Amino acid sequence: MSEISPPAELARSPAPEEAPAPAASPPAASPPAAAGFVELGLSEPVLRAVAEMGYTTPTPIQAQAIPSVLMGRDVLGCAQTGTGKTAGFTLPMLDILAGSRARARMPRSLILEPTRELALQVAENFVLYGKYLKLNHALIIGGESMTDQREVLTRGVDVVIATPGRLIDMFERGGVLLTDTRILVIDEADRMLDMGFIPDVERIVAMLPANRQTLFFSATMAPEIRRLADAFLQNPKEITVAPPASVATTITAGLALVAEHDKREALRRLIRKEDVQNALIFCNRKRDVDILYRSLMRHGFSVGALHGDMTQPVRFATLEKFKAGEIRLLVCSDVAARGLDIGGLSHVFNFDVPVHAEDYVHRIGRTGRAGREGHAFTIAAPEDRLAVEAIEKLTGVAIPPIAVDGLDPVAWAEESGGRRRGGRRGAKPAAKKPEAPRKGKPGREGEPRSAPAQAAPRGPSRGPSRPARPEGEDGRVSVPSPPQGRGERVGREERVRGFGADIPAFMLLPARKSSPAATISEPDEEEAPE
Ligand code: AMP
Numbered sequence: 001m002s003e004i005s006p007p008a009e010l011a012r013s014p015a016p017e018e019a020p021a022p023a024a025s026p027p028a029a030s031p032p033a034a035a036g037f038v039e040l041g042l043s044e045p046v047l048r049a050v051a052e053m054g055y056t057t058p059t060p061i062q063a064q065a066i067p068s069v070l071m072g073r074d075v076l077g078c079a080q081t082g083t084g085k086t087a088g089f090t091l092p093m094l095d096i097l098a099g100s101r102a103r104a105r106m107p108r109s110l111i112l113e114p115t116r117e118l119a120l121q122v123a124e125n126f127v128l129y130g131k132y133l134k135l136n137h138a139l140i141i142g143g144e145s146m147t148d149q150r151e152v153l154t155r156g157v158d159v160v161i162a163t164p165g166r167l168i169d170m171f172e173r174g175g176v177l178l179t180d181t182r183i184l185v186i187d188e189a190d191r192m193l194d195m196g197f198i199p200d201v202e203r204i205v206a207m208l209p210a211n212r213q214t215l216f217f218s219a220t221m222a223p224e225i226r227r228l229a230d231a232f233l234q235n236p237k238e239i240t241v242a243p244p245a246s247v248a249t250t251i252t253a254g255l256a257l258v259a260e261h262d263k264r265e266a267l268r269r270l271i272r273k274e275d276v277q278n279a280l281i282f283c284n285r286k287r288d289v290d291i292l293y294r295s296l297m298r299h300g301f302s303v304g305a306l307h308g309d310m311t312q313p314v315r316f317a318t319l320e321k322f323k324a325g326e327i328r329l330l331v332c333s334d335v336a337a338r339g340l341d342i343g344g345l346s347h348v349f350n351f352d353v354p355v356h357a358e359d360y361v362h363r364i365g366r367t368g369r370a371g372r373e374g375h376a377f378t379i380a381a382p383e384d385r386l387a388v389e390a391i392e393k394l395t396g397v398a399i400p401p402i403a404v405d406g407l408d409p410v411a412w413a414e415e416s417g418g419r420r421r422g423g424r425r426g427a428k429p430a431a432k433k434p435e436a437p438r439k440g441k442p443g444r445e446g447e448p449r450s451a452p453a454q455a456a457p458r459g460p461s462r463g464p465s466r467p468a469r470p471e472g473e474d475g476r477v478s479v480p481s482p483p484q485g486r487g488e489r490v491g492r493e494e495r496v497r498g499f500g501a502d503i504p505a506f507m508l509l510p511a512r513k514s515s516p517a518a519t520i521s522e523p524d525e526e527e528a529p530e
Contacts, residue, residue, distance in 0.1 A: 045132035059084030143312035
C-alpha cells in the first residue's frame with residue numbers, strides 16, 4: 001500500500017502558538033454560547049467553538065452523553081451517523097483533555113473508527129471544536145505515511161484517531177504505547193463487526209489500562225455488539241436515540257431502460273436535461289467508476305471519481321472539491337460513498353442498477369433536502385429486470401419509466417435473463433435471495449488485518465431490512481434522510497456550496513422508530529467478474 005502524508009492541516013490541530021489564546025469572554029464577533037450547551041457543563045473555549053459552528057441546541061445524544069462523559073462515566077450509545085454523536089463524544093473529551101499535557105508516544109485518548117474517511121471526518125471535527133484549546137491529535141490510518149504518523153506520535157499527542165489495523169501495525173513497530181490512554185472511543189461498532197475488525201479492536205482494548213473511560217457507539221445493538229459492550233464497559237450510561245429523522249424529503253424517481261451500449265449516452269442526456277446542482281453517480285464496480293469518470297471528463301462535465309482503490313490524498317482532495325461545489329458530479333462506488341457526510345444532493349444517478357436492493361434505498365437517500373425535492377434516476381439495461389423488480393418489491397413502489405430523448409426504446413430481456421452481481425448474465429440477482437452476510441475485504445477501507453472469514457458473525461438486526469413504505473404516488477419514494485449539516489437551508493435554485501449548510505434532519509423532523517439506514521448491510525467492494 002502506498003504511504004502518503006495526510007493533508008498537513010488535518011494531521012494536527014493548530015500548534016499552540018498558532019491557536020488563539022482562550023479568552024475569558026467571547027470576543028464581540030463570536031456568536032453567544034447557546035444556553036442548551038452551557039447547561040451541559042462545557043468550558044468556555046469549547047462553547048465558543050460550538051457557537052461558531054452555528055449549533056444552537058444540543059441534539060438528544062449530546063444532551064445525554066456530554067454530562068455523563070464529563071463526569072467520567074462510560075457511555076453505551078445506540079446512535080447512528082446524523083444524530084450528532086461525534087460532537088457528543090468529542091466536545092467533552094476536549095474539556096477532559098484540556099487540563100494536562102501529552103507525552104511522547106503515549107496518547108491520552110484514542111478514537112477507533114472503522115474507515116479512513118470516518119477517521120478523517122472525526123479529525124476535522126476535533127480541529128473545529130478544539131480550535132480554542134491547545135490540544136493536538138494524530139490520524140493513524142492506512143494509506144498514509146507511517147513515518148510521518150510516527151513522528152507526530154513521538155512529539156506527543158492528546159488524541160489518536162485511528163483505524164484498528166494501522167494502529168496495531170504502529171504498536172507492533174513501537175510507534176505508540178497505549179498504557180497511558182485513559183479515554184477510549186469505539187465508534188460505529190456495528191460496522192467494525194461487519195468489516196471484521198472486532199479481533200483487532202479486542203486486541204487494542206487489551207493494551208489499554210483497565211481504569212480507563214470507554215465510550216462505545218453503535219447504530220444497532222445486535223447480540224454480538226451487546227457482548228462486546230459488556231466486555232468493554234463498566235456500568236455505562238446507556239443512551240438510545242432515534243435515528244436521524246425521516247423524511248420530509250420527497251424523491252422523484254425515474255427508470256430509463258436503454259440498451260447496454262446506450263447507458264453512457266443516456267446518462268449524459270439526463271444530466272443535460274436536468275437542473276443538476278450536484279449529484280452522485282453510482283456504479284457497481286470500481287472499474288466502471290474509472291471508465292465512466294473518464295468518459296464524462298471527455299464530454300466536458302465537471303466530474304470527480306471516488307472508489308476504494310484510489311490513493312488517500314486523491315480521495316480526500318476529490319471529496320473536498322465536491323463538498324466545496326468545485327466538482328458537480330461525483331462518480332462513486334457504494335463503499336466509497338458510505339459513511340461520508342454527503343447528503344442533500346439535487347440528484348442521484350444509478351448508472352448501474354444496484355444488485356442489492358437495499359443499496360438502492362441507501363443510494364437515493366442521498367438526494368433531497370429536508371422538505372425539498374430530490375431526483376433519483378436509474379439507468380437500466382434489458383438484463384436488469386430482476387434487479388429492478390427486487391428494488392420495487394423492497395420499496396413497495398414501481399419506479400416510473402422515463403424516456404430518454406433520442407435513444408431507441410428497448411424491452412426487458414426474457415424471464416431467464418438477469419444480471420448477477422457484477423454483470424454476469426443468466427443468474428438471479430442477489431437481491432432476490434435471502435442475503436448472505438457481506439463482509440469487508442482485507443486491506444480495504446479500514447484495513448482489517450484479520451481475515452473476514454474469522455470475523456464474528458453479523459448480528460440479526462443487520463440483515464435484509466425493509467425501507468420506509470412509499471408515501472406518495474408516481475414513483476415518489478420516502479427514504480431515510482441522509483445526515484445533514486448545520487446552518488442555513490439553501491434553496492434549490494441557489495448553488496449548493498457544500499454540506500455544512502443544512503439544519504440536521506433530526507432537528508427538523510419527527511423521529512421515527514426505525515430506519516433502513518440502520519440495518520442496511522455493508523457491501524464489500526469486490527471486483528466482480530464480467
Ligand atoms: P454526526 O452524527 O456526528 O455525524 O453529525 C451529523 C451532522 O450534524 C454534522 O454535520 C454535524 O456538524 C451536525 N451537528 C452536530 N451537532 C449539531 C447540533 N447540536 N446542531 C446542529 N448541527 C449539529
